[in-house]
Amino acid sequence: MRFSEVIGQKKIKEKFIQTVREERVSHAQLLSGEEGFGGLPLAIAFSQFILCEDRKENDSCGECPSCQKTSKLIHPDLHFVFPVTVTKTNSKPVSDDFITEWREALIEDPYLSTNRWYNYLGLENKQGMIYTHESENIIKKLSLKTFEAEYKVMVIWQPERMNPTCSNKLLKIIEEPPPKTLFLMVSLLPEQILPTLLSRVQRINIPGIETDILVDFLQNRHDLPLGELRKVAKLANGSITRAIEFIISVDDYNTIFTLFKKWMRLCYKNNILGILEWVDEVSSLGREKKKLFLIYSLRMIRENFLLNSMPNYRDRLVRLSENEEDFSNKFFPFIHKKNIFRLTEEINKTISDIEANAYSKTVFLDLSFQVMGLIKN
Numbered sequence: 001m002r003f004s005e006v007i008g009q010k011k012i013k014e015k016f017i018q019t020v021r022e023e024r025v026s027h028a029q030l031l032s033g034e035e036g037f038g039g040l041p042l043a044i045a046f047s048q049f050i051l052c053e054d055r056k057e058n059d060s061c062g063e064c065p066s067c068q069k070t071s072k073l074i075h076p077d078l079h080f081v082f083p084v085t086v087t088k089t090n091s092k093p094v095s096d097d098f099i100t101e102w103r104e105a106l107i108e109d110p111y112l113s114t115n116r117w118y119n120y121l122g123l124e125n126k127q128g129m130i131y132t133h134e135s136e137n138i139i140k141k142l143s144l145k146t147f148e149a150e151y152k153v154m155v156i157w158q159p160e161r162m163n164p165t166c167s168n169k170l171l172k173i174i175e176e177p178p179p180k181t182l183f184l185m186v187s188l189l190p191e192q193i194l195p196t197l198l199s200r201v202q203r204i205n206i207p208g209i210e211t212d213i214l215v216d217f218l219q220n221r222h223d224l225p226l227g228e229l230r231k232v233a234k235l236a237n238g239s240i241t242r243a244i245e246f247i248i249s250v251d252d253y254n255t256i257f258t259l260f261k262k263w264m265r266l267c268y269k270n271n272i273l274g275i276l277e278w279v280d281e282v283s284s285l286g287r288e289k290k291k292l293f294l295i296y297s298l299r300m301i302r303e304n305f306l307l308n309s310m311p312n313y314r315d316r317l318v319r320l321s322e323n324e325e326d327f328s329n330k331f332f333p334f335i336h337k338k339n340i341f342r343l344t345e346e347i348n349k350t351i352s353d354i355e356a357n358a359y360s361k362t363v364f365l366d367l368s369f370q371v372m373g374l375i376k377n
């Protein structure tokens with residue numbers, strides 16, 4: 001992975017490049033940031049830059065034998081440690097036992113989320129661990145000579161999942177590492193790392209990815225209206241993982257469109273019993289899906305307002321699928337300049353409530369009562 005393939009994070013990349021240029025690469029660094037900010041891809045791109053045989057000014061070459069091996073995660077001087085799990089046949093697992101799965105997962109998605117990794121490991125409702133005996137493995141690997149490159153790089157993903165005995169055993173080698181050794185730790189929860197370990201590393205805080213950059217990224221992958229992508233990017237709050245989760249898959253889309261149609265019909269008919277059932281249905285969705293539903297509702301209301309207020313411009317302004325258009329042709333007269341503002345405001349308020357973990361049945365019921373009153377006028 002080259003720096004150019006890491007989304008955003010210009011400043012961090014520049015910092016890494018500068019330390020290499022000035023030959024003052026700190027031998028133990030801790031990159032911390034939320035899931036989806038890019039800690040892991042940055043660590044890999046930095047490793048590739050360090051190991052590259054034909055380094056360019058601002059990036060690895062991407063072509064030399066070293067870059068080719070790094071991109072397949074098989075460079076002999078690039079080592080990985082990550083949370084693993086005991087299995088029926090392996091009571092003392094180390095990262096190397098799962099290296100095939102790790103390479104597969106990471107090549108598929110360098111922004112690998114913890115959940116996704118745990119799925120690879122077959123873990124349900126359990127967390128992975130970096131066990132005590134991993135430390136022996138690390139020390140052994142680092143005491144070997146480098147195979148091909150100048151540096152040996154040890155990427156440790158989620159050092160917070162490290163057993164304390166393991167952390168303690170590593171203190172010495174982190175403080176006095178063999179020459180040309182680089183520890184790159186990537187943490188999601190640095191406050192859970194042992195203070196003795198934390199005090200021995202240089203900390204780098206990875207900020208969230210800028211919203212505009214997230215929008216660009218999403219736009220290249222998804223054929224959704226720009227307004228919707230902006231909303232998704234904003235809600236994702238700097239995280240590529242969250243942004244992707246927010247994007248509607250086809251199944252989700254059908255569920256959400258059906259829910260919206262049903263909701264509007266029930267509100268129009270003042271069908272309280274139906275609304276109560278609908279509230280149960282929408283509340284059974286996960287938190288992110290609820291937000292997705294509300295974002296979708298905002299979009300539909302906006303499009304219908306445009307249909308109503310600017311009928312002559314519908315081809316130019318309105319972006320609806322065939323199904324949505326069928327429904328909207330009957331629905332648009334109910335969305336007008338007297339209620340658009342309040343409707344949008346109420347839905348936005350519900351999004352904030354859901355984000356703040358409010359009890360969803362209550363907020364959806366309240367919202368439905370508001371919508372009922374508003375589309376009547």
Ligand SMILES: [Zn+2]
Nearest residue numbers: 052061064067
């Ligand atoms: Zn190269």
